[in-house]
Amino acid sequence: QQPVQSPQAVILREGEDAVINCSSSKALYSVHWYRQKHGEAPVFLMILLKGGEQKGHEKISASFNEKKQQSSLYLTASQLSYSGTYFCGTEIGGSEKLVFGKGTKLTVNP
Amino acid sequence: EAGVAQSPRYKIIEKRQSVAFWCNPISGHATLYWYQQILGQGPKLLIQFQNNGVVDDSQLPKDRFSAERLKGVDSTLKIQPAKLEDSAVYLCASSPSGLAGGEQYFGPGTRLTVT
Numbered sequence: 001q002q003p004v005q006s007p008q009a010v011i012l013r014e015g016e017d018a019v020i021n022c023s024s025s026k027a028l029y030s031v032h033w034y035r036q037k038h039g040e041a042p043v044f045l046m047i048l049l050k051g052g053e054q055k056g057h058e059k060i061s062a063s064f065n066e067k068k069q070q071s072s073l074y075l076t077a078s079q080l081s082y083s084g085t086y087f088c089g090t091e092i093g094g095s096e097k098l099v100f101g102k103g104t105k106l107t108v109n110p
Numbered sequence: 111e112a113g114v115a116q117s118p119r120y121k122i123i124e125k126r127q128s129v130a131f132w133c134n135p136i137s138g139h140a141t142l143y144w145y146q147q148i149l150g151q152g153p154k155l156l157i158q159f160q161n162n163g164v165v166d167d168s169q170l171p172k173d174r175f176s177a178e179r180l181k182g183v184d185s186t187l188k189i190q191p192a193k194l195e196d197s198a199v200y201l202c203a204s205s206p207s208g209l210a211g212g213e214q215y216f217g218p219g220t221r222l223t224v225t
Contacts (some may be wrong), residue, residue: 032213
């Protein structure tokens with residue numbers, strides 16, 4: 001049931017764009033995105049709900065394709081502060097619990 | 111507002127010893143989660159409380175792990191006896207009202223090393 005994230009790692013230069021994907025073999029009710037910097041706690045980025053509702057930070061965008069059971073996180077004009085590991089958490093059905101993927105490590109260089 | 115507090119931040123024990131972690135969630139948050147995060151992996155849910163009742167503990171190794179949430183506020187997670195594979199960061203998180211309520215707020219975690 002663990003979602004699959006891709007790519008596993010990506011290296012960017014400041015100002016470049018990146019897309020992080022999250023896919024599940026099960027029907028999803030919601031997808032949650034978090035970023036974790038080394039040695040720190042995960043920090044909330046966005047929630048995408050079945051039906052199209054989104055809650056999150058203004059500078060982060062994401063999509064949720066319910067039919068394909070996939071979500072993508074779009075990071076545009078990356079900044080050094082975007083570096084970290086990005087995790088998607090998926091909620092199957094209305095289980096009210098998240099299963100996190102293994103993460104995508106993003107490195108933004110000057 | 112104060113964040114989620116956890117203690118201790120670091121703990122080193124020998125296998126077969128016992129250990130306890132403490133979590134104080136954000137005031138007013140009804141839902142509390144304990145996650146285990148092994149190096150290089152995403153957080154794995156161990157147990158979820160709604161107020162002081164258990165919502166989900168399907169992935170909690172109940173032969174060695176136990177957790178309680180006193181009066182619907184603070185929570186403790188105990189491991190007895192510890193195994194080498196328990197080495198991980200244990201994260202506590204809270205949210206106002208479950209996943210529907212939005213984001214989970216994570217504490218700084220307790221890094222456990224079992225030798």
